[in-house]
Amino acid sequence: MLLTLDSSLHKPLYVQIRDQIRERIMAGAIKVGERLEPSRELAKRLGVHRTTVGNAYAELEAEGLIQGTVGRGTFVSPLASQLKSPPPRARRSTNDFFWDGLFVEEPRDDALGRLMASAFQPGVISFAASHASLELSPVDLVRRATDRVLRREGARLLQYGPSDGYPPLKRYLQSQLRRDGIPAELDEILITNGCQQSLDLLRRSLVTAGDTVACENPTYPGLTRVFDSPGVRMIGVPVGAEGMDLDLLQAVIEQSKVKLIMTSPNFQNPTGRVMPLATRQRLCELATRFQTPVAEDDIYGALRYHGRELPPLKSLDTAGLVIYLNSFSKVGFPGLRVGWIVASRRVIERLRAAKQRADLHTNLLGQAVLEELGRGGWLDKLLRRTRKLYEHKLGVLRGAAEQHFPPEAVCVYPQGGMSAWVELPAGLDAAELLVKAQDRGVIFAPSQYFYFQQPQHNAFRLCFTALPDHQIERGVTILGELLKAAMRKNGKGREKSAAGANVALV
Secondary structure (H helix, E strand, O other): OOOOOOOOOOOOHHHHHHHHHHHHHHHOOOOOOOEOOOHHHHHHHHOOOHHHHHHHHHHHHHOOOEEEEOOOEEEEOHHHHHOOOOOHHHOOOHHHHHHHOOOOOOOOOOHHHHHHHHOOOOOOEEOOOOOOOHHHOOHHHHHHHHHHHHHHHHHHHHOOOOOOOOHHHHHHHHHHHHHOOOOOOHHHEEEEOOHHHHHHHHHHHHOOOOOEEEEEEOOOHHHHHHHOOOOOEEEEEEEEOOEEOHHHHHHHHHHOOEEEEEEOOOOOOOOOOOOOHHHHHHHHHHHHHHOOOEEEEOOOOOOEOOOOOOOOHHHHOOOOOEEEEEEOHHHOOHHHOOEEEEOOHHHHHHHHHHHHHHHOOOOHHHHHHHHHHHHOOHHHHHHHHHHHHHHHHHHHHHHHHHHHOOOOOEEEEOOEOOEEEEEOOOOOOHHHHHHHHHOOOEEOEEHHHHOOOOOOOOEEEEEOOOOOHHHHHHHHHHHHHHHHHHHHHOOOOOOOOOOOOOEEEO
């Protein structure tokens, strides 16, 4: 199969491969049932990374043109003979029109989701996702805790449970919250299926068409996917060294009737910024003055490596307006899908009713296992080990960046969390850098994915916690080479200073 690639084109290499194979299948040059060249061999012959070919094959398989068989290879699908140009994504059948008429809204492009999916391909160095390290995977802890709770409570844990959560877990969380200065009662705590569901419950219960939500910009894309609903107006508030721009937020509140303020004060995703105490106090004062609820996402708060621990907004809340969200996902248990919300009783009542309508309750067994680990002190021990490991990995990332990144790249190294933020000189596009990095087996999340208004193109996020040290070093080395090449091309490069890359600590 003869393919021609042109790296000077703006079209990504995997798209060039996909399009040329598709054309040959449609023209009958590659027959139904014919075996395609293995991705490893084709990548070697074309001089690209295996991931590039893998992405092309994945899209062709999604279109129904090819199908992979474990142990045998990849073949042209029998469906290919039924498909005519243009390609399937542009085709419409009677059934397509029928279903399109029933869907309530247009699907939003999920570029970050597709990027995350490619992280699981062999040989990829992925800085794209905030995943926990497998080096501390608590499999044995979970296995032993599961045995203990099943022996103690038996089949009851396999039945339906309270919609507001497993009572022993709520009592454990209550003790932890009080330690953090949040004097929550049991009926002010709701157990959820992670922070993503918590956000969805907030939207369902508090936000409807015609409402305005003020949110940090940039922010976690999963948040904007939840709140970007028909008729809901989202206003972006910039994030700087002092956290949310409260002067702008106040102006927004004064000009618009803001229904909800969304913020992540600790190690904000994606910038890693920490909101100072004075800013936290002023935000609570603004919320009280304008009677505007604040949703505080503290999912990274427990992952502080150094620096002074700051009180959660909820602990500073005297008016009952802060809704506190947290989860076990970032401390090693994302697959268990257990999070919690802390709010006033009236709010929890409405959120509990919304949760009951959505999924009845969070699984009891997972809640019981986490309560067992927490009550026995194993969660605290795991958290200490996790902080130590992640601080080490951040040091590996920083050392590699200072050695290989050009001095114009400003790396924002956080005091905690799971990612660093890299700011590039104006004129450099992180998405273009990603295309070149993918061809060399490295992926990351460009800044465009995190802005829902006025997107910035010259920054990217590097998640480091899930990678082995040698992959961090190798990935940063490759990115450094690509950055230097891009800056030479744009006439922005200069000689490396003795101090290395500029560094900002937050």
